Amino acid sequence: MANLEVNFCGVKFKNPTVLASGVLGVTAASLRNVVKNGAGGVTTKSIWLEEHKGHKNPVMFGTEHYFMNAVGLSDAGFEKAEKETFPDYMKNKPAPIIANIVAYKLADFGILAEKIDKLNPDIIEVNISCPNVEDEFGKPFACSVVDASKVTKAVRAMTKKPVIIKLSPNVLNIGEIAKGCANEGANGFTAINTVGPGMAIDIDLRMPILTNRVGGVSGPAIKPIAVKCVYDVYKATHLPIIGTGGILTGLDAIEIMMAGARLVGMGTMVYYREVSGFGKVVEEMADWCDKNGVKNLEEIIGCVK
Amino acid sequence: MKNLDTKPVALSIKKIIKENDATNTYVFEYKLESRPGQFVMMWIPGVDEKPFSISYDNGEEFWLTVCKVGPATEELFKLKVGDKVGIRGPFGKNYEFKKGEHLALVAGGYGVGPMFFVANEAMRQGCKVEFIIGARTKNLLLFTHKILGLKDVNLHVSTDDGSMGVKGYNTQILEEILAKNKIKHVFACGPERMEKRVGEISEKYKVDCQMAVEKYMKCGFGVCGQCAVDDTGECVCKKGTVMNWSYLKKLSEFGMYHRDAQGKKHYF
Numbered sequence: 033m034a035n036l037e038v039n040f041c042g043v044k045f046k047n048p049t050v051l052a053s054g055v056l057g058v059t060a061a062s063l064r065n066v067v068k069n070g071a072g073g074v075t076t077k078s079i080w081l082e083e084h085k086g087h088k089n090p091v092m093f094g095t096e097h098y099f100m101n102a103v104g105l106s107d108a109g110f111e112k113a114e115k116e117t118f119p120d121y122m123k124n125k126p127a128p129i130i131a132n133i134v135a136y137k138l139a140d141f142g143i144l145a146e147k148i149d150k151l152n153p154d155i156i157e158v159n160i161s162c163p164n165v166e167d168e169f170g171k172p173f174a175c176s177v178v179d180a181s182k183v184t185k186a187v188r189a190m191t192k193k194p195v196i197i198k199l200s201p202n203v204l205n206i207g208e209i210a211k212g213c214a215n216e217g218a219n220g221f222t223a224i225n226t227v228g229p230g231m232a233i234d235i236d237l238r239m240p241i242l243t244n245r246v247g248g249v250s251g252p253a254i255k256p257i258a259v260k261c262v263y264d265v266y267k268a269t270h271l272p273i274i275g276t277g278g279i280l281t282g283l284d285a286i287e288i289m290m291a292g293a294r295l296v297g298m299g300t301m302v303y304y305r306e307v308s309g310f311g312k313v314v315e316e317m318a319d320w321c322d323k324n325g326v327k328n329l330e331e332i333i334g335c336v337k
Numbered sequence: 338m339k340n341l342d343t344k345p346v347a348l349s350i351k352k353i354i355k356e357n358d359a360t361n362t363y364v365f366e367y368k369l370e371s372r373p374g375q376f377v378m379m380w381i382p383g384v385d386e387k388p389f390s391i392s393y394d395n396g397e398e399f400w401l402t403v404c405k406v407g408p409a410t411e412e413l414f415k416l417k418v419g420d421k422v423g424i425r426g427p428f429g430k431n432y433e434f435k436k437g438e439h440l441a442l443v444a445g446g447y448g449v450g451p452m453f454f455v456a457n458e459a460m461r462q463g464c465k466v467e468f469i470i471g472a473r474t475k476n477l478l479l480f481t482h483k484i485l486g487l488k489d490v491n492l493h494v495s496t497d498d499g500s501m502g503v504k505g506y507n508t509q510i511l512e513e514i515l516a517k518n519k520i521k522h523v524f525a526c527g528p529e530r531m532e533k534r535v536g537e538i539s540e541k542y543k544v545d546c547q548m549a550v551e552k553y554m555k556c557g558f559g560v561c562g563q564c565a566v567d568d569t570g571e572c573v574c575k576k577g578t579v580m581n582w583s584y585l586k587k588l589s590e591f592g593m594y595h596r597d598a599q600g601k602k603h604y605f
Contacts, residue, residue, distance in 0.1 A: 056562035056572075058600040065570030077562075083599055089378070089386035092556050093425065096341045103561065108601040116602075236347030237382050237421055303560050304341070306575070 034321030035328050036314065038072070040272050040295050041194035041219045043128050043154045047072035047314045048285065048329060052222075052276045052299035053132035053157065053198070054078065054103065056307065060120030067126040070311025074127060075297070076117065078134035078159045081144050083109040087164070087244040093232075094251065099300045100232055102164035102247030105134055110147055118151040128154040132198070133187075134162065136169040141183050146190040156193050157274075158183060161200035161225035163248045174200035174209065174225070181212035188217035196274065198222040201254075201261050207268035220272035222297060223261045227254045227277075250300040254278045259291045266292025266334050280304050282316020292334040343558060345380050345423030351398065353418055356479050359405045360447060361414060362392060365424070369399045372431030373454040374524075374549055374579040377401070378557045380423030381416070385409035388554045390526070390578070391427065392450030393457060402450035402479070428557040429578045432547050434464065438521040441467040441544075443511050443535050445527020449479045451549055452526055456490050466490040467514050471507030471527075475500035508534045515542040522547060524579075530605060533592035536582035546582035553596055563600065566590055 036047040050073040051057060051066045063074040086106025093100060113131070121129055131153035135141045141158065148156055160183050161174035173179040180197065187195050197213045199206055201224040210221055226248025232241045240246070258277025265273055275293025278300070279285055285296040301309050326332060352364035369377070371394045379401060380386035387409050393400035405414055416422070432455050434440060440459055444452040449470050459466050468490050472478045475496055484492045493510045494502025503510055508531065514520065515538065525535040525548040532548045539546035552564035552573045559575035566573055567590040573580075585591050594604045 055560055056565065056570075058562040058596070059565050059567065059570065061567045061570030062562050062565035062572075063570070065565070068570075077600075083601070086598065088384075089555055090345065090380055090423070090425075092560065093343045093345070094341060094558075095344065103555065106599050108599040112601060232344070234345060234347055234423060237423060239382055241344060241423075243385075300560075303558065306559060 034318050034326055036318060036321070038294055038329055041155060041196070043194065045072040045128055045295060047317070048289065048295045049310050049313055050130065050274060050295050050297050051075055052297035053159065055299035055302055060117045063121055063129065064126055066307060066310065069307045070314050072127060072314075073130060073295070075130040075132050075157060076113070077107060078105045078132045078162070079110060079113045079144070079148065080105070080107050080134055081110050081140050083107065087242075090241055090243060092247070093241060094300075094303045097251065098249055098253040099251035099303055100230060100242060100247040100249055101226070102229070102242045102244035104165055104244060105162060110144065114147070114151060118153070122152065130155040130157050132157040132159050134159040138182055138186055142186040142190050145187040149191040149193055153193065155196060156187065156191060157196050157198055157222055158187055159198050159225070161198050163200065163202060163226055163229040164244055164246065166229065167244070172200055174198070175203055177205070177209050177212040180209050181216045184213040184216040184218045194219040196220040196222055198225055199261070199265065200225050201227050201257050201277070206261050207264040210265040210269050214269045214271055218271065220274070221265050221269070222274040222276060223265050224258050224277045226250045227257055250277065251303070252278050252280060255284060259288050262288055262293050263291040263336070280309070282313045282320055285313055285317050286320055286332065289329065289333050290336045294333055343425050345378070345425045347421045348424050349421050350416060350418050356402065357476060360402060360479055362400050362402045364398055364400050366398045367424070368396060369394055369427055370396070371399060371427035373458045374431035374451055375427040375429050376557070376578060377424050377426030377428065380425070381409060381413050382421065382423065384412040386423070388557060390451040390549060392453050394454065402447060404447040425557060429574055430576070430580070432524045432579050434459065434462070434522050436462045437464060439465045439519065441511060441514055441520045441523045442469065443507055443523065443525040443527065444468070444470045445507060445531040446472055446477065447479060448526030448549070452524065453480050453483060455524055456484065456487055460487055460489055464489070467493060467518070467520070469493040469495070469507045469510045469514070471495040473497045507531070508538060511535060512538050515539070515544060520544050524548070529592045532585070536586055539582060547579050548582065548585060549578045550580060550585065550591070551578070553598055555598070563596070563598070
């Protein structure tokens with residue numbers, strides 16, 4: 033059987049699937065359950081310095097083709113990560129953990145990075161691209177080369193751990209933005225965050241379904257956008273990438289790896305295939321590799337020119 | 338998931354039945370095709386959306402029995418017949434039993450809703466039912482007349498203050514029933530600490546015990562992770578809300594604490 037082990041920024045993953053930030057992952061037990069179901073690694077929900085209320089329900093729904101959410105980054109704040117989530121997860125750590133951090137002020141990213149570093153996550157993922165808090169905080173940092181680079185610099189200054197930046201697809205120049213972050217010391221990227229924001233209206237009630245009115249679009253419909261963004265970022269930087277966006281099957285995973293992804297993030301997949309989908313995706317990847325004579329995933333990462 | 342579309346369906350309130358000062362039953366004409374123990378997410382437009390267990394479903398209409406407990410239900414109580422809400426679901430697992438079995442149902446407070454749905458279904462399946470309801474006082478007891486109207490269902494009542502039925506807890510009645518009868522399943526719905534006691538008593542008498550558990554929920558379909566329980570990390574909306582006592586008793590948080598919308602613990 034093919035070896036699905038992947039090295040990402042010096043961290044060894046037993047397979048390339050990781051839980052994307054924002055799905056499950058409210059507690060350490062939930063993260064452990066995702067690993068138990070086959071994931072090679074997990075990403076926490078976005079951690080804020082202080083407690084942050086999300087939006088009111090409805091915050092998500094799905095259709096056959098796409099999924100929408102505007103949870104609004106609800107979180108109990110750093111204190112819970114420090115006192116509960118990390119200590120619980122680190123006891124017999126089952127797989128690498130990526131700490132996802134978020135802030136609305138540049139200075140807070142630095143403060144948070146310094147604190148998170150001490151909890152000893154394997155990787156720090158910086159969320160500068162959530163599309164459903166724009167009413168609160170304006171356009172995401174990921175929409176400008178200057179802002180994205182500044183955040184990267186602030187985080188880089190506070191930690192020696194691998195820092196990866198979660199990029200937005202909702203830009204015209206994702207490659208340029210990635211380059212800007214790379215110049216400030218980013219070790220890699222997660223591409224992409226959700227698309228949009230989009231809007232869905234209940235025509236009987238004549239109002240948007242999501243309380244936030246708009247929300248990030250994910251699911252099968254966005255896969256081509258994710259694959260293209262990963263391709264652009266890989267071409268621009270050749271740094272390690274977690275490819276995420278509409279990945280539901282092992283074949284989807286292989287596809288985004290060919291575009292340049294080294295790990296494959298999955299979140300909305302849980303809606304379509306339940307949490308046990310992680311193990312199924314891994315099996316499907318192994319099957320494909322075996323049938324196609326691929327012995328090591330290094331052979332396919334970024335193989336598409 | 339059978340149906341991948343989880344957009345809300347807008348439904349008009351067909352009827353509102355006032356159960357007591359703080360509890361209403363909302364009736365909707367819709368083929369929900371739910372099973373006893375399942376729940377829906379009800380969206381009160383412009384306000385919020387919360388999970389509610391189904392208290393009746395005959396294939397043509399379904400009921401949601403709602404207690405006024407917070408800002409969202411406060412707003413719901415202002416709605417009138419003809420007003421529209423959004424419904425997503427049904428979600429979750431149901432109580433499991435077979436034709437002709439002898440069941441004991443234990444309901445605490447507004448937990449009587451889903452138990453009423455079970456009793457109706459059980460009646461159709463030729464089951465014999467011991468229906469035990471409990472509340473702090475007489476005025477808080479729900480559905481007594483509706484339950485008395487069911488064939489092959491024996492109603493047992495307890496109140497903390499003795500204003501109706503046995504003075505004490507519904508779990509005491511359960512123990513007496515289990516001691517005297519050969520019960521096949523115990524089903525419960527109510528506060529976690531009541532449920533814990535129900536589980537212990539059922540175990541003592543070696544009777545299968547299934548209980549619905551209430552946790553903070555956002556999506557209802559196992560994605561947001563808000564209702565993941567310690568220490569298994571499984572989502573109550575998927576694994577349950579009806580779960581076996583053999584599973585529940587292993588949960589470190591059962592009967593101890595719950596989490597809020599930000600994932601912070603609150604002890605009971």
